Amino acid sequence: KRLVVLVSGSGTNLQALLDAIDETGAEAYGAEIVAVGADRDDIEGLARAERAGVPTFVRKVKDYGTREEWDAALAEAVAAHEPDLVVSAGFMKIVGKEFLARFGGRFVNTHPALLPSFPGAHGVRDALAYGAKVTGCTVHFVDDGVDTGPIIAQGVVEVRDEDDESALHERIKEVERRLLVEVVGLLARNGYRIEGRKVVIQ
Ligand code: GRF
16 A cells, blocks of 8 residues: 655654554555655654655645645645555644545544544643643544544553653653554555444454
8 A cells, every 4th residue: 555644743653654664564564655745844754754765745835825725735746646545644734625535534643632632733732731640642534623533543641740741742652653553554454444433444
């Protein structure tokens, strides 16, 4: 299967996928990363892709007259690589109708909280501020809401009294990277069906 991975930052989730495919081999893993896309330049995520010899592309919102034009351009850039599955690994933009029309049902996101709790761009900070005793990460299909699509898998992480946002986020990311590698491999190798809010992996 062909994967396109979208990033906006350090790309450690992308790196986990790159390493897993490198270690197990694309055949055995069931997928190869054919391109990495971003909404901004100069991020470690793009450098990680380049080091792995994976083609990259950048589509910045500010380069387009409207949000819809950006969304269509991003969809075009992704479609050019003919992906079977698109993975948002720390991609910090909300895609629009055009993108979902083309990739809905095969667009997966990883979120650093136990959805439906703490959706949005500050899931780690919000869980900490709320005083949650456990939080975690969620891998889900992207739908037309924000972090509201059908849940595929979740991992639980305890919150410690001494945690600040970055310490907690780092501990979540240890679980998240493993979960994402496992889920993407399963979806790629086994195939799946989405039935309402349920995801059935064959
Ligand atoms: C991940 O925790 C992701 O869930 C969140 O931002 C983080 C991205 O980390 N949206 P990285 O860029 O993969 O290191």
